[in-house]
Amino acid sequence: MYRIASIGGDGIGPEIILEGKKVLDAAGERFNFDVQWTDFDIGADRYLKTGTLLTETDLKELSAFPAIYFGAIGDERVKPGILEKGILLSLRFYFDQYINLRPIRLLEGVTTPLAGKRPEDIDFIVVRENTEDFYVGIGSRFKKQQKIELLINRELYNVKFGLDVESDAEEIAYQIGVITREGARRVIDYSFDLAERRKKKLTSVDKANVLSDIYGLWRDVLIERASGHPGVTTEFNFVDAITMWFVKNPEWFDVVVTPNMFGDIITDLGAMIQGGLGLAPGGNINPEGTSMFEPIHGSAPKYKGLGVANPMATIWAGSMLLDHIGEHEAAAAIVSAIEKCILSGDVTKDMGGILGTSGVGDAIAEIIIKA
Numbered sequence: 001m002y003r004i005a006s007i008g009g010d011g012i013g014p015e016i017i018l019e020g021k022k023v024l025d026a027a028g029e030r031f032n033f034d035v036q037w038t039d040f041d042i043g044a045d046r047y048l049k050t051g052t053l054l055t056e057t058d059l060k061e062l063s064a065f066p067a068i069y070f071g072a073i074g075d076e077r078v079k080p081g082i083l084e085k086g087i088l089l090s091l092r093f094y095f096d097q098y099i100n101l102r103p104i105r106l107l108e109g110v111t112t113p114l115a116g117k118r119p120e121d122i123d124f125i126v127v128r129e130n131t132e133d134f135y136v137g138i139g140s141r142f143k144k145q146q147k148i149e150l151l152i153n154r155e156l157y158n159v160k161f162g163l164d165v166e167s168d169a170e171e172i173a174y175q176i177g178v179i180t181r182e183g184a185r186r187v188i189d190y191s192f193d194l195a196e197r198r199k200k201k202l203t204s205v206d207k208a209n210v211l212s213d214i215y216g217l218w219r220d221v222l223i224e225r226a227s228g229h230p231g232v233t234t235e236f237n238f239v240d241a242i243t244m245w246f247v248k249n250p251e252w253f254d255v256v257v258t259p260n261m262f263g264d265i266i267t268d269l270g271a272m273i274q275g276g277l278g279l280a281p282g283g284n285i286n287p288e289g290t291s292m293f294e295p296i297h298g299s300a301p302k303y304k305g306l307g308v309a310n311p312m313a314t315i316w317a318g319s320m321l322l323d324h325i326g327e328h329e330a331a332a333a334i335v336s337a338i339e340k341c342i343l344s345g346d347v348t349k350d351m352g353g354i355l356g357t358s359g360v361g362d363a364i365a366e367i368i369i370k371a
């Protein structure tokens, strides 16, 4: 028996999570385990009603679960950034989910915009660092004549930052990225371990040629840790170049590790080459704590409540959740059921089919139970 938390969130989030739970329950029936779900009412509606994003009680309760199944957040009634930072990023940071695992895999039957590429050519995994870099929230924005002497004095890993700025520019803004040796080490080690279990190739993506302090440290750590993995081929790519190679030669890649912001950007590109955001899952992992699994697409508010959203990315994220808690066979069965559904045309409109959200969930659940 597993106790799992679920957060439907905003827009299409609740609908797709419903289908994800349906499929995970079916997998439990087939592989003899039970999932006990606890739903949390977190998102735009509650924020608009009560003004709370995440409460201490939410966090305390959520921390009792090994995993959270997360739909999506984002709502037109709320200014961009509030829900993203106040809920999604806060959960990632609070639970120290320092691994953001994003498989880029072309399933059988899916059309990729990359001419001539087949499922065997597109099968790699991006490990995005998930708690540092330009996501740490240190920055400021101010206008001329405003006198700001100490802009930053924030504790982060027990380090105090200080910065004096004098400027007569009309308006100025800055944002600071931070990487710590330990923060880089833990995600890089995770990636080497993953590469050891796959095709033994690790590609690091950075911009050490320009942002040489922050990504210079990243690179140093990578080179140091590589010496413990002589069987893994290690290579470095700059982030601008990687966007070319993902498109031209996706078959080169096995495990790709990268700091937070570049990871955000290149995984949308990855999602597109694997058939679109409707098929892109992600896992926010703390190997020792509460992890969180979600589709990487957003809340698509204009489709809310219409029953047309493609639940496949969410269902695939559910498979990653099961893999994470040790149900490897069930996890693999879910991905293969998604693949079968696609091959038989049981898909939503975005993939050329006629089924609705729950039709796809039903079809996948049925394949799993009958297998």
Ligand code: IPM
Binding pocket: 084, 085, 088, 089, 264, 296
């Ligand atoms: C993602 C999203 C988030 C991110 C946003 C919604 C905060 O784009 O999960 O990739 O930037 O990490």
Ligand code: MN
Binding pocket: 264, 265, 268
């Ligand atoms: Mn993103």
